[in-house]
Amino acid sequence: MLGVNRTAVAGKxxxxxFLRITHIDEVPTYIARPNGAAGxxxxxxxxxxxxxxxxxxxxxxxxxxxxxxxGDMLKASIAGPGQDGATMTIPFEFQxxxx
Numbered sequence: 001m002l003g004v005n006r007t008a009v010a011g012k013x014x015x016x017x018f019l020r021i022t023h024i025d026e027v028p029t030y031i032a033r034p035n036g037a038a039g040x041x042x043x044x045x046x047x048x049x050x051x052x053x054x055x056x057x058x059x060x061x062x063x064x065x066x067x068x069x070x071g072d073m074l075k076a077s078i079a080g081p082g083q084d085g086a087t088m089t090i091p092f093e094f095q096x097x098x099x
Contacts, residue, residue, distance in 0.1 A: 001020065002019070004018060016036075017034045018032075018033040028043075028054075029041050030043075041056060042059070042065055052066070052067055059080070063080040064079050073093055074095070075093050077091045077092065078090050
């Protein structure tokens with residue numbers, strides 16, 4: 001599975017990321033390449049009906065990446081240690097659009 005993320009501020013692109021989910025050693029693995037950097041792998045660590053978590057505890061931030069299907073919405077979150085050492089979580093919500 002392949003994906004691309006593009007972030008824009010005031011209509012101008014500021015970041016991009018190439019994403020891939022593949023099997024490595026028979027484990028679903030999420031590979032993120034932000035702004036064309038070398039890939040960072042996150043192995044499936046948990047999941048169930050309509051949700052999955054990929055983790056890499058050796059990575060600085062994020063460490064877990066999680067997706068939940070909620071009706072027509074896809075909810076995602078990334079988390080890990082913040083600057084003060086406390087866990088910081090950033091949520092995202094996606095929904096289908098027409099057109």
